[in-house]
Amino acid sequence: MATLLFADHDNASLSEHSARALGAALQIGAEVDILIAGQGAAPAAEAAAALVGVRRVLLAEGDALAERLAEPVAALIVQLSGDYDTILAPATSSGKNVLPRVAALLDVMQVSEVTEVVSPDTFKRPIYAGNAIEVVQSAEAVRVLTVRSASFTPAAAGSAVAPIIAIKPPVAPVLSSFRQNLLSANDRPDLSSARIVVSGGRALGSKERFEATINPLADKLGAAVGASRAAVDAGYAANDFQVGQTGKVVAPDLYIACGISGAIQHLAGMKDSRVIVAINTDGEAPIFQVADYGIVGDIFDIVPQMERAL
Amino acid sequence: MKILVPVKRVVDHNVKIRVKTDGTGVDLANAKMSMNPFDEIAVEQAVRMKEDGEASEVVVVSVGPAQAQEVLRTALAMGADRAILVVAEGRVEPLAVAKILQRVAQAEEAGMIIVGKQAIDDDCNQTGQMLSALLGWSQATFASKIEMSGGSALVTREIDGGLQQIELTLPAVVTADLRLNEPRYASLPNIMKAKKKPLVQQTPNELSVSVAPRLNVLRVEEPAARASGIKVGSVAELLDKLKTEAAVI
Ligand SMILES: Cc1cc2nc3c(=O)[nH]c(=O)nc-3n(C[C@H](O)[C@H](O)[C@H](O)COP(=O)(O)OP(=O)(O)OC[C@H]3O[C@@H](n4cnc5c(N)ncnc54)[C@H](O)[C@@H]3O)c2cc1C
Numbered sequence A: 001m002a003t004l005l006f007a008d009h010d011n012a013s014l015s016e017h018s019a020r021a022l023g024a025a026l027q028i029g030a031e032v033d034i035l036i037a038g039q040g041a042a043p044a045a046e047a048a049a050a051l052v053g054v055r056r057v058l059l060a061e062g063d064a065l066a067e068r069l070a071e072p073v074a075a076l077i078v079q080l081s082g083d084y085d086t087i088l089a090p091a092t093s094s095g096k097n098v099l100p101r102v103a104a105l106l107d108v109m110q111v112s113e114v115t116e117v118v119s120p121d122t123f124k125r126p127i128y129a130g131n132a133i134e135v136v137q138s139a140e141a142v143r144v145l146t147v148r149s150a151s152f153t154p155a156a157a158g159s160a161v162a163p164i165i166a167i168k169p170p171v172a173p174v175l176s177s178f179r180q181n182l183l184s185a186n187d188r189p190d191l192s193s194a195r196i197v198v199s200g201g202r203a204l205g206s207k208e209r210f211e212a213t214i215n216p217l218a219d220k221l222g223a224a225v226g227a228s229r230a231a232v233d234a235g236y237a238a239n240d241f242q243v244g245q246t247g248k249v250v251a252p253d254l255y256i257a258c259g260i261s262g263a264i265q266h267l268a269g270m271k272d273s274r275v276i277v278a279i280n281t282d283g284e285a286p287i288f289q290v291a292d293y294g295i296v297g298d299i300f301d302i303v304p305q306m307e308r309a310l
Numbered sequence B: 001m002k003i004l005v006p007v008k009r010v011v012d013h014n015v016k017i018r019v020k021t022d023g024t025g026v027d028l029a030n031a032k033m034s035m036n037p038f039d040e041i042a043v044e045q046a047v048r049m050k051e052d053g054e055a056s057e058v059v060v061v062s063v064g065p066a067q068a069q070e071v072l073r074t075a076l077a078m079g080a081d082r083a084i085l086v087v088a089e090g091r092v093e094p095l096a097v098a099k100i101l102q103r104v105a106q107a108e109e110a111g112m113i114i115v116g117k118q119a120i121d122d123d124c125n126q127t128g129q130m131l132s133a134l135l136g137w138s139q140a141t142f143a144s145k146i147e148m149s150g151g152s153a154l155v156t157r158e159i160d161g162g163l164q165q166i167e168l169t170l171p172a173v174v175t176a177d178l179r180l181n182e183p184r185y186a187s188l189p190n191i192m193k194a195k196k197k198p199l200v201q202q203t204p205n206e207l208s209v210s211v212a213p214r215l216n217v218l219r220v221e222e223p224a225a226r227a228s229g230i231k232v233g234s235v236a237e238l239l240d241k242l243k244t245e246a247a248v249i
């Protein structure tokens, strides 16, 4: 049998999460088809077709699919499910929204946020904010998985081109309708896949100081900007900047935590980074327990110094 | 409109859990247990909607052991009207929880179900979506705002790139994200009053749902520990280490 990968994309382009999820899918061993559900999504389908290891790309288009609302997309995946014994998606907001719905319609239990493929039916996943790792085996007829993209290397974009097959989505009742997206304007690298992340916490004190302190260093390093929940709740940074158990999980080469205490919920989102730097006035802050390099000092002094010295 | 809010009893978010040395699970003996934080947000939302005249009744339901009564009482003290405990010991997976909640929602003729977006113990992030699928209802996950207008609800969702607004036909399942509201603390008089509010018990059997797990947990492991790091004395030293030792910049 084969694996179906429900890709993350915005019609115009394929997100890096999809290439990483393909990396996970290929470890399962079966052939992989990628599903692009959208509207005007040919560019995303072409990008998917160029990835190394893809058998075919299924392109389903329609107004109801344009924003990948859960109800019509789940109905589409269920229609395709007979040909697959594994259905997977990256654990992005889109994958997390759609796949449990698919799992329930197929009457199977989903395995969420897989970080390692042990064998085609056995997976590792973190529980309790990453403080324990569960090894689970699924004996279900169809395995439904979301995979944590930070844990897998992306499949390469190659020169081979897989065939793109247009498929007709099923007619489904309209239960919800799209109104608008309010996306954060941001020309920095994507937080979940950036090589370097500079994150700010409650210590930044205001939106203005957050931007004046964190952004110049991030710009100098070509880094994405992240934030703790406390900083997001206080309005210093937008919700999509949140790193942690209930925000984004990142694993960059370098994570610089500025004025962040290191609560377990925050650590859950960044402790698999390759190198961690912590800057905090409190030498006892828990963030230092996971930091490779720590500086005890004031961010308003240290961070600009770093920016100038680079 | 009746609102149903499922609440889960989980280990308190301040507790640092430990993996059992024999790899069979996590040691929760004597750990402080509380209501899942996202479910507090869901209860708060439902209670506010009742206070604003958008809901007629708030019913809370938990699937879990007898001690889950405590989180139901907390929800009642926050302002919910009645509680249902579906007694189940041990591991109950989201699919089974969703099937139980489906039966309860149908019996109660709920118009909206507000679920937490994820439980902080198993971090599955599945139950609401599964429940919505089983009921054939509309779904909005990761809600940071719910506005009612007539027969529909406008929901603002937290998505990877920012926010998204969708309109739901009722009945609907909405999952609560962190910024939907700030839950209230129950006052002492309300805690006393909550003791007298109705709480009924049911079993999965009575609802014709099997709670036998579908996934087989082979073992639970300790996560890889990070090697301990060092403190550096200056920015120059830090940048030097990042360049030469770590080679990341
Ligand atoms: C259900 C739930 C889910 C959660 N999910 C998340 C999540 O996904 N992500 C997340 O981040 N949190 C999450 N949290 C919140 C988490 O528990 C912490 O409250 C939060 O991470 C704290 O943010 P902080 O480190 O910025 O703030 P604080 O804990 O207040 O830390 C601020 C730090 O800044 C230091 N400091 C102060 N001034 C300076 C200065 N001038 N220079 C240098 N250092 C300074 C202080 O010493 C302190 O260590 C969650 C909590 C719950 C209950």
Ligand SMILES: Cc1cc2nc3c(=O)[nH]c(=O)nc-3n(C[C@H](O)[C@H](O)[C@H](O)COP(=O)(O)OP(=O)(O)OC[C@H]3O[C@@H](n4cnc5c(N)ncnc54)[C@H](O)[C@@H]3O)c2cc1C
Binding pocket: B005, B006, B007, B008, B009, B025, B036, B038, B039, B061, B062, B063, B064, B065, B089, B090, B091, B092, B093, B094, B097, B114, B115, B116, B117, B118, B119, B120, B121, B122, B123, B124, B125, B126, B127, B128, B217
């Ligand atoms: C005594 C006991 C022992 C357990 N042992 C294990 C174990 O060894 N391994 C293991 O993996 N799990 C164990 N569990 C947890 C059980 O498996 C989970 O309830 C189930 O996996 C649901 O996953 P989740 O909470 O992560 O779902 P999510 O989908 O993350 O939950 C989202 C939301 O759904 C609702 N919800 C979920 N569960 C309930 C519920 N029970 N009642 C009411 N509302 C609910 C809540 O609103 C919650 O915010 C145990 C539970 C108990 C009570």
